Amino acid sequence: MTPLKLMVVEIAQLTPSIKKFVFAAANDDALPGWEAGAHLVFELPNGLHNAYSLANDPAERGRYVTAILREAGGKGGSIYMHDDIKVGDVLKVTGPQNNFPIEAAAKKHLLIAGGIGITPLLAMGYRLREMKADYHLHYCSKTAAETAFIDEVKAVFGAHVTFHHDGGDPSKGINLKEVLKSPDAGQNLYFCGPVGLLNAVRDASSHWPEGTVHFELFGSTRSAAEIAALAHEAGDDTFEVECVKSGITVSVPPNKSIMQVLWEHNIEVLYACEEGWCGNCKVGLISGKVDHRDEYLSEKERESAIQVCISRAAPGEKKIVLDI
Ligand code: FES
Structure with missing residues (x-):
């Protein structure tokens, strides 16, 4: 790009x-x-x-x-x-x-924003309004004064928004169990916000049908120590990566990520977090067993993709083949 x-x-x-x-x-x-x-x-x-x-x-x-x-x-x-x-x-x-698109086939759209997580959901509001879709936003923040884009959100979502101001006490905020209790047929859920709310939304929507719940992470759910351990786990092996589009095969040693080795060979990969949560370094996986260490891809997506900033070949796998 x-x-x-x-x-x-x-x-x-x-x-x-x-x-x-x-x-x-x-x-x-x-x-x-x-x-x-x-x-x-x-x-x-x-x-x-x-x-x-x-x-x-x-x-x-x-x-x-x-x-x-x-x-x-x-x-x-x-x-x-x-x-x-x-x-x-x-x-x-x-x-x-775009790693967080509106699901075109959905019949209804439920959006939950926590704080700064409003940014992609506000853009979705413009689009859903234009589509004349069936949608509703729950926007969670501490106070009205700490609610970014509050007037624009009111103008764009109109009757399709509920504000939840908890004053800093989550127990006084949105009742997720109630809001997420019964997904309607064809309803999709989109969430963006801080890790605490993310985990609560994940728990409260665990019974929603597979593929209907979408997240945009703004940070890792892991501690810095956990990320560091994953990036260079003791016992990691050297393995080869065949890059089909570039026509080369590179060797990835234990102390480097696939992405770092790709850079050394002038193969460009979009990236941001380098911790496995933002989704930017996703590359197509053609073959080979992978030790997926990211927190971005779904189990289904892991069959055909890898986050090259953090994931590696599975133990004992000598070579993986990537669509890059
Ligand atoms: S750079 Fe963010 S997941 Fe790899």
Whole structure:
């Protein structure tokens, strides 16, 4: 994917910790089209790669809008965006890429946003309204003042939104058991938000039919120590990766990821988290047994795909074949 150059044309403080960023093309090129649920991967000048979902109407062609939560405990990407980026700056970006699309065959759509997780779901609201679909959003946040895009959400969703303000106490927030109790035939669920709410939504929707529940992760559900252990597990073997499209076979040693070795051979892979949760480094799997260490792919998807930032050949498997 050829990177885009985007210029920051507007920055607005939406809540005490969330800023909205509006981008336009930095040259005369038209911006690539996109669909609701898509995100951009930003190559920040401080070396970090961060993925941010698009929040505006996908029918708009002249600008991209996203919102970013300033995370003091993060890797520094969001702090950089909040503190250093200003109007007029030009950023290198890859995408738009969509790992979180609206399910076209669904008869009903239930959306749950937690905090900053509203960004892709707001874009979905524009699209579902245009489709005249049957949809409803539950939007969870601490207070009205900490609810990003609150006026825009009201305008786009109208009667199709319920706000849940818990004041910081989840026991006073959305009643997930009730909301997710009885999925209607053909209903699909889309969730985006923080890990605690994600796990609660997962638990409360575990009885929904396979393939009807969709998540966009904004962070790992694992601890830093667990991720580090997975990235280089003691006892990992060297194995080969045959790259069919590139026509080469590479060797992956225990101390490197498949993605790192692909980079060394100038094979481009889109990435952001490097921890197995964002979905960006997904590559088609043609053959070979894989030790899937990501938390992004479903069991079904694992039959034909691999997250190359973290997953490896299964123990004893000498070679896997990838569609790259
Ligand atoms: S880079 Fe995020 S899953 Fe691999």
